Amino acid sequence: MSGFNLIPFLDLKTPHIELRPQLQAAFERVLNSGWYIQGSELKQFEEEFANYCEAKYCIGVGNGLDALHLILRAYDIGEGDEVIVPSNTYIATWLAASYAEATPIPVEPDERTYNIDPSRIEAAITPRTKAIMVVHLYGQPADMDVISAVAKKHNLKVIEDAAQAHGARYKGKRVGTLGDAAGFSFYPGKNLGAMGDGGAVTTNDAELAEKIRTLGNYGSRIKYHNEVKGYNSRLDELQAAFLREKLKKLDAWNAQRKAIAAEYVRKLESHNLVLPVVPEWADPVWHLFVVRSQQRENLQAHLQQQGIGTMIHYPIPPHLQPAYSELGYKQGDFPIAEAIHREVLSLPMGPTMNVAQVTQVSKSTNDYLEA
Numbered sequence: 001m002s003g004f005n006l007i008p009f010l011d012l013k014t015p016h017i018e019l020r021p022q023l024q025a026a027f028e029r030v031l032n033s034g035w036y037i038q039g040s041e042l043k044q045f046e047e048e049f050a051n052y053c054e055a056k057y058c059i060g061v062g063n064g065l066d067a068l069h070l071i072l073r074a075y076d077i078g079e080g081d082e083v084i085v086p087s088n089t090y091i092a093t094w095l096a097a098s099y100a101e102a103t104p105i106p107v108e109p110d111e112r113t114y115n116i117d118p119s120r121i122e123a124a125i126t127p128r129t130k131a132i133m134v135v136h137l138y139g140q141p142a143d144m145d146v147i148s149a150v151a152k153k154h155n156l157k158v159i160e161d162a163a164q165a166h167g168a169r170y171k172g173k174r175v176g177t178l179g180d181a182a183g184f185s186f187y188p189g190k191n192l193g194a195m196g197d198g199g200a201v202t203t204n205d206a207e208l209a210e211k212i213r214t215l216g217n218y219g220s221r222i223k224y225h226n227e228v229k230g231y232n233s234r235l236d237e238l239q240a241a242f243l244r245e246k247l248k249k250l251d252a253w254n255a256q257r258k259a260i261a262a263e264y265v266r267k268l269e270s271h272n273l274v275l276p277v278v279p280e281w282a283d284p285v286w287h288l289f290v291v292r293s294q295q296r297e298n299l300q301a302h303l304q305q306q307g308i309g310t311m312i313h314y315p316i317p318p319h320l321q322p323a324y325s326e327l328g329y330k331q332g333d334f335p336i337a338e339a340i341h342r343e344v345l346s347l348p349m350g351p352t353m354n355v356a357q358v359t360q361v362s363k364s365t366n367d368y369l370e371a
Protein backbone atom coordinates (compact mmCIF):
# COMPACT_ATOMS: atom_id res chain seq x y z
CA MET A 1 0.00 0.00 0.00
CA SER A 2 2.70 2.48 0.98
CA GLY A 3 5.48 0.40 -0.58
CA PHE A 4 6.38 2.99 -3.22
CA ASN A 5 6.41 6.00 -0.93
CA LEU A 6 9.62 7.87 -0.26
CA ILE A 7 8.48 8.00 3.35
CA PRO A 8 6.26 5.01 4.04
CA PHE A 9 3.54 5.21 6.67
CA LEU A 10 5.20 2.27 8.43
CA ASP A 11 8.37 0.43 7.47
CA LEU A 12 7.96 -3.15 8.66
CA LYS A 13 10.93 -4.52 6.77
CA THR A 14 13.91 -2.59 8.16
CA PRO A 15 13.49 -3.68 11.81
CA HIS A 16 13.41 -7.31 10.67
CA ILE A 17 16.45 -6.91 8.41
CA GLU A 18 18.35 -5.39 11.35
CA LEU A 19 17.50 -8.46 13.41
CA ARG A 20 18.18 -10.96 10.62
CA PRO A 21 20.82 -13.07 12.46
CA GLN A 22 18.72 -13.25 15.64
CA LEU A 23 15.54 -14.13 13.74
CA GLN A 24 17.34 -16.75 11.67
CA ALA A 25 18.76 -18.28 14.83
CA ALA A 26 15.27 -18.31 16.35
CA PHE A 27 13.95 -20.09 13.27
CA GLU A 28 16.75 -22.66 13.50
CA ARG A 29 15.97 -23.31 17.17
CA VAL A 30 12.36 -24.12 16.34
CA LEU A 31 13.25 -26.08 13.20
CA ASN A 32 15.68 -28.24 15.12
CA SER A 33 13.43 -28.72 18.13
CA GLY A 34 10.86 -30.81 16.25
CA TRP A 35 8.20 -29.16 18.45
CA TYR A 36 5.96 -26.48 16.90
CA ILE A 37 3.00 -25.82 19.18
CA GLN A 38 3.10 -25.24 22.96
CA GLY A 39 6.75 -25.90 23.57
CA SER A 40 9.63 -24.17 25.30
CA GLU A 41 9.75 -21.05 23.11
CA LEU A 42 6.18 -20.20 24.09
CA LYS A 43 6.84 -20.95 27.73
CA GLN A 44 9.90 -18.70 27.76
CA PHE A 45 8.20 -15.92 25.82
CA GLU A 46 5.27 -16.00 28.26
CA GLU A 47 7.67 -15.60 31.19
CA GLU A 48 9.61 -12.84 29.46
CA PHE A 49 6.55 -10.90 28.38
CA ALA A 50 4.96 -11.25 31.84
CA ASN A 51 8.17 -9.83 33.33
CA TYR A 52 8.21 -7.03 30.80
CA CYS A 53 4.61 -6.08 31.69
CA GLU A 54 5.31 -6.52 35.42
CA ALA A 55 2.49 -9.08 35.43
CA LYS A 56 2.35 -12.42 37.24
CA TYR A 57 0.95 -14.36 34.28
CA CYS A 58 1.03 -14.24 30.50
CA ILE A 59 -0.82 -16.65 28.22
CA GLY A 60 -0.03 -16.70 24.51
CA VAL A 61 -3.10 -16.91 22.25
CA GLY A 62 -3.87 -16.75 18.53
CA ASN A 63 -4.40 -12.99 18.15
CA GLY A 64 -5.51 -9.85 19.97
CA LEU A 65 -9.22 -10.30 19.33
CA ASP A 66 -9.05 -13.81 20.81
CA ALA A 67 -7.20 -12.46 23.85
CA LEU A 68 -10.07 -10.05 24.61
CA HIS A 69 -12.76 -12.61 23.80
CA LEU A 70 -11.18 -15.29 25.99
CA ILE A 71 -10.98 -12.87 28.94
CA LEU A 72 -14.73 -12.24 28.69
CA ARG A 73 -15.44 -15.99 28.39
CA ALA A 74 -13.23 -16.76 31.36
CA TYR A 75 -15.22 -14.26 33.43
CA ASP A 76 -18.46 -15.92 32.26
CA ILE A 77 -19.57 -12.72 30.57
CA GLY A 78 -22.00 -13.61 27.80
CA GLU A 79 -25.57 -13.51 26.57
CA GLY A 80 -27.67 -10.79 28.18
CA ASP A 81 -24.61 -9.01 29.59
CA GLU A 82 -23.33 -5.59 28.64
CA VAL A 83 -19.72 -4.55 28.18
CA ILE A 84 -18.80 -0.87 28.12
CA VAL A 85 -16.49 -0.05 25.22
CA PRO A 86 -15.16 3.20 23.74
CA SER A 87 -17.15 4.67 20.85
CA ASN A 88 -13.76 5.66 19.44
CA THR A 89 -11.76 2.47 18.82
CA TYR A 90 -10.90 -0.20 16.31
CA ILE A 91 -13.87 -2.53 15.81
CA ALA A 92 -12.04 -5.49 17.42
CA THR A 93 -12.84 -4.11 20.88
CA TRP A 94 -16.55 -4.29 20.11
CA LEU A 95 -16.24 -7.64 18.34
CA ALA A 96 -14.73 -9.22 21.45
CA ALA A 97 -17.99 -8.45 23.30
CA SER A 98 -20.05 -9.70 20.36
CA TYR A 99 -18.03 -12.94 20.10
CA ALA A 100 -18.91 -13.56 23.75
CA GLU A 101 -22.59 -12.87 22.86
CA ALA A 102 -22.59 -9.81 25.11
CA THR A 103 -23.65 -6.34 23.92
CA PRO A 104 -21.06 -3.59 23.46
CA ILE A 105 -22.25 -0.33 25.05
CA PRO A 106 -20.33 2.63 23.61
CA VAL A 107 -19.07 5.54 25.70
CA GLU A 108 -17.69 8.70 24.14
CA PRO A 109 -14.00 9.65 24.35
CA ASP A 110 -12.26 12.63 25.87
CA GLU A 111 -11.84 14.94 22.91
CA ARG A 112 -8.22 15.70 23.78
CA THR A 113 -6.78 12.26 24.53
CA TYR A 114 -9.14 10.24 22.26
CA ASN A 115 -9.46 7.67 25.06
CA ILE A 116 -12.71 6.77 26.84
CA ASP A 117 -13.98 9.66 28.98
CA PRO A 118 -14.21 8.30 32.54
CA SER A 119 -16.80 10.91 33.53
CA ARG A 120 -19.27 9.50 31.00
CA ILE A 121 -19.01 5.84 32.04
CA GLU A 122 -21.39 5.85 34.98
CA ALA A 123 -24.34 7.05 32.85
CA ALA A 124 -23.92 3.97 30.62
CA ILE A 125 -23.99 1.43 33.47
CA THR A 126 -27.14 -0.72 33.85
CA PRO A 127 -27.91 -3.79 35.98
CA ARG A 128 -26.63 -5.87 33.05
CA THR A 129 -23.20 -4.24 32.87
CA LYS A 130 -20.42 -6.69 33.71
CA ALA A 131 -17.21 -5.08 32.50
CA ILE A 132 -15.51 -1.97 31.18
CA MET A 133 -13.21 -2.68 28.25
CA VAL A 134 -10.71 0.18 28.10
CA VAL A 135 -8.51 0.83 25.07
CA HIS A 136 -5.11 2.50 25.32
CA LEU A 137 -5.65 4.02 21.92
CA TYR A 138 -2.72 4.98 19.68
CA GLY A 139 -0.38 3.79 22.46
CA GLN A 140 -1.53 6.25 25.14
CA PRO A 141 -2.81 4.81 28.43
CA ALA A 142 -6.39 5.56 29.47
CA ASP A 143 -7.13 7.29 32.80
CA MET A 144 -7.18 4.05 34.78
CA ASP A 145 -7.55 5.25 38.40
CA VAL A 146 -10.78 7.08 37.65
CA ILE A 147 -12.09 4.16 35.57
CA SER A 148 -11.17 1.62 38.26
CA ALA A 149 -12.97 3.66 40.92
CA VAL A 150 -16.19 3.59 38.86
CA ALA A 151 -15.73 -0.14 38.24
CA LYS A 152 -15.20 -0.85 41.91
CA LYS A 153 -18.30 1.08 42.91
CA HIS A 154 -20.43 -0.98 40.50
CA ASN A 155 -18.57 -4.27 40.91
CA LEU A 156 -17.40 -4.44 37.28
CA LYS A 157 -14.34 -6.07 35.74
CA VAL A 158 -11.82 -3.77 34.06
CA ILE A 159 -10.31 -5.24 30.91
CA GLU A 160 -7.52 -3.47 29.06
CA ASP A 161 -7.34 -3.61 25.29
CA ALA A 162 -3.58 -3.07 25.18
CA ALA A 163 -3.20 -4.04 21.50
CA GLN A 164 -1.63 -0.67 20.66
CA ALA A 165 0.27 -0.01 23.87
CA HIS A 166 3.02 -2.60 24.61
CA GLY A 167 5.29 -0.93 27.15
CA ALA A 168 3.23 2.20 27.81
CA ARG A 169 3.09 3.40 31.41
CA TYR A 170 0.36 4.97 33.52
CA LYS A 171 1.66 6.72 36.64
CA GLY A 172 4.83 4.68 36.27
CA LYS A 173 3.09 1.29 35.92
CA ARG A 174 3.07 -0.71 32.70
CA VAL A 175 -0.20 -1.32 30.93
CA GLY A 176 -1.21 -4.97 31.19
CA THR A 177 -1.79 -5.03 34.96
CA LEU A 178 -3.80 -1.84 35.42
CA GLY A 179 -7.12 -3.70 35.36
CA ASP A 180 -8.21 -7.30 36.00
CA ALA A 181 -6.74 -8.59 32.75
CA ALA A 182 -5.34 -7.26 29.49
CA GLY A 183 -5.36 -8.39 25.88
CA PHE A 184 -2.36 -7.76 23.61
CA SER A 185 -2.02 -8.21 19.85
CA PHE A 186 1.19 -9.16 18.06
CA TYR A 187 -0.17 -8.35 14.61
CA PRO A 188 2.92 -7.37 12.55
CA GLY A 189 2.21 -3.61 12.61
CA LYS A 190 1.90 -3.32 16.40
CA ASN A 191 4.75 -1.98 18.58
CA LEU A 192 5.63 -5.61 19.34
CA GLY A 193 4.64 -7.59 16.26
CA ALA A 194 5.16 -11.17 15.15
CA MET A 195 5.74 -12.25 11.54
CA GLY A 196 2.16 -13.42 11.40
CA ASP A 197 -0.73 -13.35 13.85
CA GLY A 198 -0.35 -13.63 17.60
CA GLY A 199 -1.72 -12.34 20.88
CA ALA A 200 -1.50 -12.67 24.66
CA VAL A 201 -3.40 -12.14 27.88
CA THR A 202 -1.64 -10.72 30.93
CA THR A 203 -3.10 -10.79 34.44
CA ASN A 204 -2.21 -11.13 38.11
CA ASP A 205 -5.20 -13.45 38.64
CA ALA A 206 -4.01 -17.07 38.86
CA GLU A 207 -7.46 -18.56 38.44
CA LEU A 208 -8.20 -16.45 35.38
CA ALA A 209 -4.84 -17.36 33.83
CA GLU A 210 -5.57 -21.06 34.25
CA LYS A 211 -9.05 -20.66 32.72
CA ILE A 212 -7.72 -18.81 29.71
CA ARG A 213 -4.99 -21.37 29.15
CA THR A 214 -7.63 -24.09 29.22
CA LEU A 215 -10.16 -22.24 27.04
CA GLY A 216 -7.58 -21.48 24.36
CA ASN A 217 -6.53 -25.09 24.15
CA TYR A 218 -9.84 -26.85 23.38
CA GLY A 219 -11.01 -26.57 26.97
CA SER A 220 -8.39 -29.11 27.92
CA ARG A 221 -5.72 -29.18 30.61
CA ILE A 222 -4.89 -32.84 30.17
CA LYS A 223 -4.67 -33.95 26.55
CA TYR A 224 -7.99 -35.44 25.32
CA HIS A 225 -9.78 -34.48 28.56
CA ASN A 226 -12.14 -31.63 27.68
CA GLU A 227 -13.65 -29.82 30.65
CA VAL A 228 -15.39 -27.05 28.73
CA LYS A 229 -16.17 -26.29 25.09
CA GLY A 230 -13.00 -24.39 24.35
CA TYR A 231 -11.35 -22.86 21.31
CA ASN A 232 -8.21 -23.37 19.35
CA SER A 233 -6.29 -20.15 20.00
CA ARG A 234 -2.58 -20.64 20.55
CA LEU A 235 0.63 -18.73 19.93
CA ASP A 236 2.87 -21.05 17.93
CA GLU A 237 6.54 -21.78 18.64
CA LEU A 238 7.87 -19.96 15.60
CA GLN A 239 6.05 -16.72 16.41
CA ALA A 240 6.99 -17.03 20.09
CA ALA A 241 10.66 -17.48 19.11
CA PHE A 242 10.54 -14.41 16.84
CA LEU A 243 8.74 -12.39 19.52
CA ARG A 244 11.41 -13.28 22.10
CA GLU A 245 14.05 -11.69 19.88
CA LYS A 246 11.93 -8.65 19.12
CA LEU A 247 10.95 -8.14 22.77
CA LYS A 248 14.63 -7.45 23.54
CA LYS A 249 14.41 -4.45 21.21
CA LEU A 250 11.02 -3.15 22.29
CA ASP A 251 12.19 -0.49 24.76
CA ALA A 252 14.74 0.88 22.28
CA TRP A 253 12.13 0.90 19.50
CA ASN A 254 9.58 2.62 21.72
CA ALA A 255 12.23 5.19 22.70
CA GLN A 256 12.82 5.94 19.03
CA ARG A 257 9.05 6.38 18.49
CA LYS A 258 9.03 8.79 21.42
CA ALA A 259 11.91 10.79 19.93
CA ILE A 260 10.10 10.93 16.58
CA ALA A 261 6.89 12.12 18.29
CA ALA A 262 8.80 14.85 20.15
CA GLU A 263 10.35 15.96 16.87
CA TYR A 264 6.92 16.15 15.21
CA VAL A 265 5.62 18.28 18.08
CA ARG A 266 8.57 20.64 17.64
CA LYS A 267 8.24 20.90 13.87
CA LEU A 268 4.51 20.86 13.14
CA GLU A 269 3.83 24.57 13.38
CA SER A 270 0.50 25.07 11.64
CA HIS A 271 -2.27 26.47 13.83
CA ASN A 272 -4.74 24.59 11.64
CA LEU A 273 -3.60 21.29 13.06
CA VAL A 274 -4.47 19.64 16.38
CA LEU A 275 -1.50 17.80 17.90
CA PRO A 276 -1.69 14.86 20.33
CA VAL A 277 -2.24 15.77 23.99
CA VAL A 278 -0.36 13.77 26.63
CA PRO A 279 -1.63 14.03 30.24
CA GLU A 280 1.16 14.37 32.81
CA TRP A 281 0.51 10.86 34.17
CA ALA A 282 0.82 9.19 30.78
CA ASP A 283 3.94 7.73 29.19
CA PRO A 284 2.68 6.70 25.75
CA VAL A 285 4.50 4.43 23.28
CA TRP A 286 3.31 6.21 20.13
CA HIS A 287 1.87 3.28 18.23
CA LEU A 288 0.49 6.03 15.99
CA PHE A 289 1.13 9.74 15.71
CA VAL A 290 -2.33 11.12 15.09
CA VAL A 291 -3.11 14.71 14.16
CA ARG A 292 -6.49 16.32 13.48
CA SER A 293 -7.35 18.61 10.61
CA GLN A 294 -10.60 19.85 9.15
CA GLN A 295 -8.91 19.47 5.76
CA ARG A 296 -7.93 15.88 6.45
CA GLU A 297 -8.74 14.43 2.99
CA ASN A 298 -6.92 17.19 1.10
CA LEU A 299 -3.95 17.07 3.43
CA GLN A 300 -3.68 13.31 2.97
CA ALA A 301 -3.83 13.68 -0.83
CA HIS A 302 -1.18 16.42 -0.74
CA LEU A 303 1.17 14.30 1.37
CA GLN A 304 0.59 11.32 -0.91
CA GLN A 305 1.64 13.46 -3.90
CA GLN A 306 4.88 14.20 -2.07
CA GLY A 307 5.50 10.49 -1.56
CA ILE A 308 4.48 10.50 2.10
CA GLY A 309 2.28 7.63 3.24
CA THR A 310 -0.42 8.27 5.84
CA MET A 311 -3.38 6.30 7.17
CA ILE A 312 -6.70 7.04 8.88
CA HIS A 313 -7.37 5.34 12.23
CA TYR A 314 -10.23 4.98 11.68
CA PRO A 315 -12.47 6.23 8.87
CA ILE A 316 -15.80 4.85 10.19
CA PRO A 317 -16.65 4.44 13.90
CA PRO A 318 -17.91 0.98 14.93
CA HIS A 319 -21.47 2.20 15.64
CA LEU A 320 -21.86 3.27 11.99
CA GLN A 321 -20.39 0.10 10.48
CA PRO A 322 -22.85 -2.16 8.61
CA ALA A 323 -21.60 -4.97 10.87
CA TYR A 324 -23.34 -3.22 13.79
CA SER A 325 -26.57 -2.17 12.04
CA GLU A 326 -28.43 -4.49 14.46
CA LEU A 327 -27.78 -2.04 17.31
CA GLY A 328 -29.73 0.65 15.43
CA TYR A 329 -27.31 3.53 15.90
CA LYS A 330 -27.35 6.44 13.50
CA GLN A 331 -25.17 9.36 12.51
CA GLY A 332 -25.13 11.86 15.39
CA ASP A 333 -25.49 9.30 18.20
CA PHE A 334 -21.81 9.60 19.19
CA PRO A 335 -20.79 13.00 17.86
CA ILE A 336 -17.37 13.16 19.52
CA ALA A 337 -16.26 9.85 18.04
CA GLU A 338 -17.76 10.84 14.68
CA ALA A 339 -15.87 14.15 14.60
CA ILE A 340 -12.63 12.38 15.50
CA HIS A 341 -13.15 9.80 12.76
CA ARG A 342 -13.78 12.62 10.26
CA GLU A 343 -10.63 14.57 11.11
CA VAL A 344 -7.82 12.27 12.23
CA LEU A 345 -4.78 11.49 10.15
CA SER A 346 -1.90 9.22 11.20
CA LEU A 347 1.48 10.53 10.06
CA PRO A 348 4.42 8.20 9.34
CA MET A 349 5.71 6.64 12.57
CA GLY A 350 7.89 3.67 13.37
CA PRO A 351 10.97 2.39 15.18
CA THR A 352 13.35 3.01 12.27
CA MET A 353 12.10 6.43 11.21
CA ASN A 354 14.64 9.23 11.37
CA VAL A 355 14.62 12.94 12.13
CA ALA A 356 15.21 13.97 8.50
CA GLN A 357 12.01 12.17 7.56
CA VAL A 358 10.09 13.97 10.32
CA THR A 359 11.44 17.27 9.03
CA GLN A 360 10.20 16.49 5.54
CA VAL A 361 6.73 15.33 6.64
CA SER A 362 6.36 18.34 8.94
CA LYS A 363 7.45 20.79 6.24
CA SER A 364 5.03 19.33 3.69
CA THR A 365 2.24 19.48 6.27
CA ASN A 366 3.01 23.06 7.39
CA ASP A 367 3.35 24.27 3.79
CA TYR A 368 0.03 22.79 2.77
CA LEU A 369 -1.95 24.06 5.76
CA GLU A 370 -0.48 27.56 5.68
CA ALA A 371 -0.67 27.99 1.88
Ligand SMILES: *Cc1c(COP(=O)(O)O)cnc(C)c1O
Nearest residue numbers: 063064065090092093163185187
Ligand atom coordinates in the same frame (compact mmCIF):
# COMPACT_ATOMS: atom_id res chain seq x y z
C1 LIG B 1 -5.05 -4.70 16.52
C2 LIG B 1 -6.10 -4.43 17.53
C3 LIG B 1 -6.89 -5.47 18.05
C4 LIG B 1 -6.94 -6.85 17.50
O1 LIG B 1 -5.75 -7.52 17.37
P1 LIG B 1 -5.61 -8.71 16.30
O2 LIG B 1 -4.34 -9.36 16.67
O3 LIG B 1 -5.61 -8.10 14.94
O4 LIG B 1 -6.78 -9.62 16.49
C5 LIG B 1 -7.76 -5.17 19.09
N1 LIG B 1 -7.88 -3.91 19.56
C6 LIG B 1 -7.16 -2.90 19.06
C7 LIG B 1 -7.34 -1.52 19.65
C8 LIG B 1 -6.26 -3.11 18.02
O5 LIG B 1 -5.56 -2.09 17.52
